[in-house]
Amino acid sequence: xxxxxxxxxxxxxxxxxxxxxxxxxxxxxxxxxxxxxxxxxxxxxxxxxxxxxxxxxxxxxxxxxxxxxxxxxxxxxxxxxxxxxxxxxxxxxxxxxxxxxxxxxxxxxxxxxxxxxxxxxxxxxxxxxxxxxxxxxxxxxxxxxxxxxxxxxxxxxxxxxxxxxxxxxxxxxxxxxxxxxxxxxxxxxxxxxxxxxxxxxxxxxxxxxxxxxxxxxxxxxxxxxxxxxxxxxxxxxxxxxxxxxxxxxxxxxxxxxxxxxxxxxxxxxxxxxxxxxxxxxxxxxxxxxxxxxxxxxxxxxxxxxxxxxxxxxxxxxxxxxxxxxxxxxxxxxxxxxxxxxxxxxxxxxxxxxxxxxxxxxxxxxxxxxxxxxxxxxxxxxxxxxxxxxxxxxxxxxxxxxxxxxxxxxxxxxxxxxxxxxxxxxxxxxxxxxxxxxxxxxxxxxxxxxxxxxxxxxxxxxxxxxxxxxxxxxxxxxxxxxxxxxxxxxxxxxxxxxxxxxxxxxxxxxxxxxxxxxxxxxxxxxxxxxxxxxxxxxxxxxxxxxxxxxxxxxxxxxxxxxxxxxxxxxxxxxxxxxxxxxxxxxxxxxxxxxxxxxxxxxxxxxxxxxxxxxxxxxxxxxxxxxxxxxxxxxxxxxxxxxxxxxxxxxxxxxxxxxxxxxxxxxxxxxxxxxxxxxxxxxxxxxxxxxxxxxxxxxxxxxxxxxxxxxxxxxxxxxxxxxxxxxxxxxxxxxxxxxxxxxxxxxxxxxxxxxxxxxxxxxxx
Numbered sequence: 049x050x051x052x053x054x055x056x057x058x059x060x061x062x063x064x065x066x067x068x069x070x071x072x073x074x075x076x077x078x079x080x081x082x083x084x085x086x087x088x089x090x091x092x093x094x095x096x097x098x099x100x101x102x103x104x105x106x107x108x109x110x111x112x113x114x115x116x117x118x119x120x121x122x123x124x125x126x127x128x129x130x131x132x133x134x135x136x137x138x139x140x141x142x143x144x145x146x147x148x149x150x151x152x153x154x155x156x157x158x159x160x161x162x163x164x165x166x167x168x169x170x171x172x173x174x175x176x177x178x179x180x181x182x183x184x185x186x187x188x189x190x191x192x193x194x195x196x197x198x199x200x201x202x203x204x205x206x207x208x209x210x211x212x213x214x215x216x217x218x219x220x221x222x223x224x225x226x227x228x229x230x231x232x233x234x235x236x237x238x239x240x241x242x243x244x245x246x247x248x249x250x251x252x253x254x255x256x257x258x259x260x261x262x263x264x265x266x267x268x269x270x271x272x273x274x275x276x277x278x279x280x281x282x283x284x285x286x287x288x289x290x291x292x293x294x295x296x297x298x299x300x301x302x303x304x305x306x307x308x309x310x311x312x313x314x315x316x317x318x319x320x321x322x323x324x325x326x327x328x329x330x331x332x333x334x335x336x337x338x339x340x341x342x343x344x345x346x347x348x349x350x351x352x353x354x355x356x357x358x359x360x361x362x363x364x365x366x367x368x369x370x371x372x373x374x375x376x377x378x379x380x381x382x383x384x385x386x387x388x389x390x391x392x393x394x395x396x397x398x399x400x401x402x403x404x405x406x407x408x409x410x411x412x413x414x415x416x417x418x419x420x421x422x423x424x425x426x427x428x429x430x431x432x433x434x435x436x437x438x439x440x441x442x443x444x445x446x447x448x449x450x451x452x453x454x455x456x457x458x459x460x461x462x463x464x465x466x467x468x469x470x471x472x473x474x475x476x477x478x479x480x481x482x483x484x485x486x487x488x489x490x491x492x493x494x495x496x497x498x499x500x501x502x503x504x505x506x507x508x509x510x511x512x513x514x515x516x517x518x519x520x521x522x523x524x525x526x527x528x529x530x531x532x533x534x535x536x537x538x539x540x541x542x543x544x545x546x547x548x549x550x551x552x553x554x555x556x557x558x559x560x561x562x563x564x565x566x567x568x569x570x571x572x573x574x575x576x577x578x579x580x581x582x583x584x585x586x587x588x589x590x591x592x593x594x595x596x597x598x599x600x601x602x603x604x605x606x607x608x609x610x611x612x613x614x615x616x617x618x619x620x621x622x623x624x625x626x627x628x629x630x631x632x633x634x635x636x637x638x639x640x641x642x643x644x645x646x647x648x649x650x651x652x653x654x655x656x657x658x659x660x661x662x663x664x665x666x667x668x669x670x671x672x673x674x675x676x677x678x679x680x681x682x683x684x685x686x687x688x689x690x691x692x693x694x695x696x697x698x699x700x701x702x703x704x705x706x707x708x709x710x711x712x713x714x715x716x717x718x719x720x721x722x723x724x725x726x727x728x729x730x731x732x733x734x735x736x737x738x739x740x741x742x743x744x745x746x747x748x749x750x751x752x753x754x755x756x757x758x759x760x761x762x763x764x765x766x767x768x769x770x771x772x773x774x775x776x777x778x779x780x781x782x783x784x785x786x787x788x789x790x791x792x793x794x795x796x797x798x799x800x801x802x803x804x805x806x807x808x809x810x811x
Contacts, residue, residue, distance in 0.1 A: 051194060052370045058198035061089045065202070067319060069209045070341075076121070078213055079111025082182070082206055087113045089202055090195045092184035093164060096120060099180045100127065100137055107133050107181075136169050137178045142200055143169045146190040166190045170203040174211070182206065197363075208256075257357040259293060260343065263314075268352065277357065293324070293338075293355065309340035313353050317342060323360075335361045377452040379429055380436040388451035388459060392511045395447065395463040399504055406504040407462040407471035410518035411439075411478070414496045414530040416456035418644045418677060422686050423491065430488045431495070432456070442478045459515065468503055468535070475499045475533035482531075496531035498522055507536045523547065526602070547603070553589060554600055554609055558616060562588050565620055566787035569796060570639070570758055570780045573768070578796060579778060580637040580671060583621035584787045585613065610643045615655055617641075622663035622670060624790055629669075633797040639671040639701065644678050649685045653692055667697030671722065675703055687717060694719040701758070705746065715753060723750045727761025730781075734766035744774045751775070 500521025762781030
């Protein structure tokens with residue numbers, strides 16, 4: 049918006065200076081005023097006007113702004129090959145130079161002496177040839193594209209003023225000569241005819257369309273550019289102006305909302321600017337700016353107007369683009385946060401006036417970062433555009449606004465709801481629409497959303513409160529397992545403050561060494577031996593005590609703190625296992641959970657290698673546990689990470705198997721060694737035939753693929769017996785041991801293992 053304002057302010061100044069130049073009669077004063085205008089329009093330190101003599105190979109300074117005018121006026125220098133003036137003359141387009149002090153002597157010697165260090169040069173053209181240059185100079189910061197566009201328009205309009213001034217000067221000189229030669233009447237008439245012919249030639253040669261209109265609204269003259277622009281068959285002399293210029297059948301004054309330039313100029317005596325939407329015979333739409341100036345007769349009265357037309361279609365398109373960038377999201381095309389807030393305030397005003405409800409919905413895509421981290425941002429962007437389409441299909445009522453808040457967050461304004469149930473129905477419709485997979489670049493992706501809802505006037509009286517409380521409700525939906533909606537309640541404010549406090553403490557917990565590892569054994573029930581220890585992180589908060597993993601792990605995942613925390617867990621677990629081995633305890637594997645956010649090409653392998661190297665632990669004693677979601681989202685780069693780790697000797701286990709969308713294809717694609725059956729299938733396995741059948745199928749499939757199977761959450765002897773009958777050799781759960789600190793795990797090793805694990809009771 050700042051760029052658009054500066055551009056429009058520059059155009060206003062440009063118009064004022066062109067009008068001022070038209071009132072200057074003296075040539076030297078005109079040149080000085082021209083430079084002063086350039087300084088004002090583009091905020092330059094000084095400016096200069098030079099003429100360029102290409103055949104003679106020289107440039108002449110005709111004027112400069114301020115006190116430099118006297119020093120520079122009339123100075124002529126050679127047009128050296130390779131300097132900025134020769135480059136300008138060759139290309140005929142504006143040039144910008146940011147470091148004048150680094151240019152060779154001869155380019156801008158005078159301005160180098162004055163310690164000017166940035167320049168903007170704009171050519172002045174006559175019949176397509178570069179005949180002059182308008183230069184602006186600054187100290188300290190360079191010119192940009194907007195400065196260039198404005199100064200180029202100023203130079204173009206000023207060149208017309210200079211040509212007109214030169215022409216008027218010639219005409220005055222010719223008139224004085226005619227007065228001195230009254231006895232040579234025929235010769236004077238001939239010269240006058242020549243002058244008129246020359247004037248007509250100049251007007252016809254002007255690049256911008258010109259139309260001269262008489263007091264009776266009839267066209268007196270058009271130049272060649274006007275004939276081409278309006279696609280006239282003749283010169284249109286005698287035709288009505290409203291028919292030629294505006295395509296109307298009646299005068300402008302009879303069309304409501306259409307100002308008549310002739311009447312406006314005649315009444316005010318000043319130049320008038322207006323905009324015209326013109327459609328060519330080919331059907332092309334153009335936007336035209338019309339400058340109507342008074343045509344003054346010999347007696348000083350206004351006898352008509354001169355309309356100068358400029359095609360500003362490109363400028364209008366640029367302004368439209370700037371507005372689009374300011375108010376709409378570049379990726380999805382949805383309204384951005386600024387436009388959404390503006391529309392929400394308007395909707396609130398209507399809701400207050402008509403005493404009706406209004407709903408704000410805050411949406412966050414669940415685990416979207418996993419897709420970005422594993423499949424890349426390009427595919428993530430495609431998914432965001434597909435999500436946008438579905439959201440718009442769910443919110444089609446007039447007045448509703450779907451906007452992108454940022455990242456993977458969206459926000460919706462339901463501007464007119466009669467009941468809270470209306471907002472709930474929309475939320476249910478959105479959640480239901482997300483059950484269908486997204487087909488993105490050959491990938492079948494499943495994603496869910498968590499939605500928070502706030503209602504006006506119950507949950508907030510202004511836009512800021514409604515958005516904030518909908519955000520609180522969205523986080524409550526996350527805490528309830530994601531893929532659901534939550535209506536705002538006042539208690540959520542307290543929860544949000546607690547969550548923020550917990551996040552701040554979490555950021556400091558690693559450096560304060562508040563985390564510890566507990567270890568839970570995985571048991572081979574056939575031999576009664578511990579085959580592996582799983583490292584599980586615990587947080588000993590100085591004031592809250594032991595914080596459950598279910599409370600801080602999701603927060604660490606969301607904030608990205610899981611990356612440094614996961615690296616600490618890996619290093620600590622490897623070092624502990626090696627320490628046990630060095631003491632002389634039987635070697636066993638150590639299992640460490642790996643977060644999807646830790647999977648980054650180049651970084652994951654380096655992290656694992658560093659942990660093994662620092663601890664001197666042999667790689668085949670390390671097991672990395674990943675979730676099914678990593679399998680589903682894994683691209684070739686992720687697969688290659690695990691293939692490299694397998695070649696290194698590290699084993700891979702799939703944790704919580706059976707609760708995701710895994711398929712045999714992904715088990716074949718990834719180098720997997722172990723499947724851990726989720727505890728939800730083990731809980732009722734002794735009493736639920738379905739759980740027993742599913743577990744049996746998983747065990748048979750895994751054995752068929754030569755994969756090890758571990759049953760999680762074994763807590764009763766009945767569960768143990770059913771699993772043994774299904775030929776599950778490896779188990780883990782409270783029946784054997786709860787997670788314990790390292791010093792309490794030691795008694796399980798060696799000969800005391802059987803008694804510590806109570807093998808005598810169930811083997």
